[in-house]
Amino acid sequence: MSKIPQNPEVIVVGAGTAGLSAATALLAAGIETVVLEAAAHTGGRCVTDTTTFSAPFDRGGSWLHSVSLNPLARLAEQRGAVLHKAPWLWSHVHTEGYDLTSDEVLAYRGYQEAMWLAINNRGAETPDTTTAAAMPDGPFKTSATCSIPQMMAGDADLVSAADVYNYADAKGDWLVGGGLGAFIQDLHPGIPTQLNCPVSKIDYNGTGVEVTTPQGVLKAKHLILTVSTGVLASGAIEFVPALPIQKQDAVEMLPNGLLNKVGIEFDPAWCDATQGQIADYHTGDDAFCSLLFGFFETSIATGFLAGRFGEALEKEGVGAATDYCLQGLRTVFGNDVTKYVLRTDETNWSTNALTLGSYSYSKPGGAGARKVLAETLDERIFFAGEATMTETYATVHGAFLSGQQAAERVIATRVGASATLTRLKI
Template identity: 65%
Template structure:
């Protein structure tokens, strides 16, 4: 792609946020291009179609809160096949004990109570960590780790108020063929320049200038969708520097970690089906969840999150897989391994284009999302899941944030055009 030197809008990042922003702007007639540092489209929502016999979403994979999710409506309109079966616990191994069926049900009931208590605490004045807001109960030590899998940060550092702000509706759907592939199809006409990292954003003068390996590009406006991990690490230089309010918001919204281990079983294995989950907890932080039957196939996925996921990733490739396999053996016996055809794992912390999975708010940081979303100088706009107060950490939140940033630019242009029409006209004749 030959990049024009002057554009109406530059969008940085080809994930759900950047793609939706660019699509809206192009439909409104704005010359817009998306610059992506990676060699693929999708950002943190990408479907692997080559490793296994079925698709594996390495990042975002669910249409969360489906009844109020705009992407779910898009999927329904395109008659995409959707997997709507709810997920529930079938097996739990907690600190050396495999729970009998009645206790597994009690464990699930406690999980429901846990989130109700966190949301109730978050709705009050002040803030607590999600751990402090948890109800007492027999399963608290183990169920606590579900928090890190949902929020990507551990219970002792995440904000109950931020959690209570999340717009929850019952229903988490999967998209046949993978959510990443669906997002890519939805935005297939958006031009993206791959392998084009932005290293400098200069908004000191008129418009915005960005520095890339392809040279310096200029535009009237810019939409920035990169993760808080990348922004917080200072990968991109800002001229002038980001204001103190933005830097403080980034400190309160670190990019957390959720890694996945995908496991494919041979077709003869019938140990579990879609919708069944196994939790495996061996010590304070060592915990994984295993979900079976993705897309009604013989794929399973293991989740590790928070500090434990970081520790496993530092150990190197295979450490997360080994822990999940130990959970499988504990649940189904050692013979289960002979049915495993293939495994693979993600390492989002090591990805230089994300430096983590998705954001969480630290204690007192729930308001930081709104601060992060505020435009700079009327020219630099911020999008991405971290900028969404009610739909953070989700693909549809990222998608909505891109639409919001595009609307902000469209509103500025509309106001500018109105002022021009209403300006006094001078007759020089």
């Protein structure tokens, strides 16, 4: 890490994708910048684990979504990254004691497409409603409802249909060889960053900004804040004066939802599922997981558990989420499958004090809160992060773009300054 300025022109709070993106742009414009990160590592909610399994495991963000619209996909192509572009499709579905036939699995895929189309169509209308209320009838409605939290991080009866409509979607979800978290870090070398440095207070009473940390008080002209809405809602950071009511209301309308992962590495001798296959496992109510096989064309699978059910398993204790995924494996592939499991691990994003969740969703009526959250405060505090993005929320490229946009706004306040924004070329 570079030497940390004590009184930089700009302080960036959070060394996740948004914070690193903002800092890179500001430094390229010749603006002295320091990043303060509460964790012992950079990356935030986009971090690659290279030690647990024999291949990389992205504990948070893992896909380049909507690749035709995704600037990170262009950077990955330009840098010659290994890209895994194969589509993911359902191959097995077990729902409430019943295994779907192959024809029924095809129909399940069709219902999933029809479901998202119906939600988008309803989201274009007013008044706003929940995704659950917008779903079409069909034989797979109950199980498909449980898959919504895996996309939105919130349950179907909590998530805004208008927010879904606003999202800019395009086909193509790629994995980056070596892990997306590692790729993001490689994009931003040499950023002056103070790790293990949580911010407890942001004072903007005066002409600049004062930030209180365990290492002391830092002062700056401007501050870019990239922490999650979970952290903002928790009160872990004191604001002096308090955030305006409209900001507080925006945070309340944009909870930081949950998507947890269970990594499962198989002995390569097990070949009953291959890269790109998905098995859904639903045992009733909101008890549901999806198992995706062959990450990075290896013998690693990932189980996804989200929303209320994922949170309940996390609160139950270490191993509960893994046990549910293994139960799903045995049900779908037979009891012998677990003999081939070499190692497992699971994430715990809802109880991680530095994130308090995975990514944001909007409550019904709250889709416009993203713009409010993104608004600059007193030309000194600038907000970034996936939750501030109306069309690319809940994504790594949304966080990336939000950081660049926040940097642009900082530069725009420098009246008479010659600095201009230098984006990472895409």
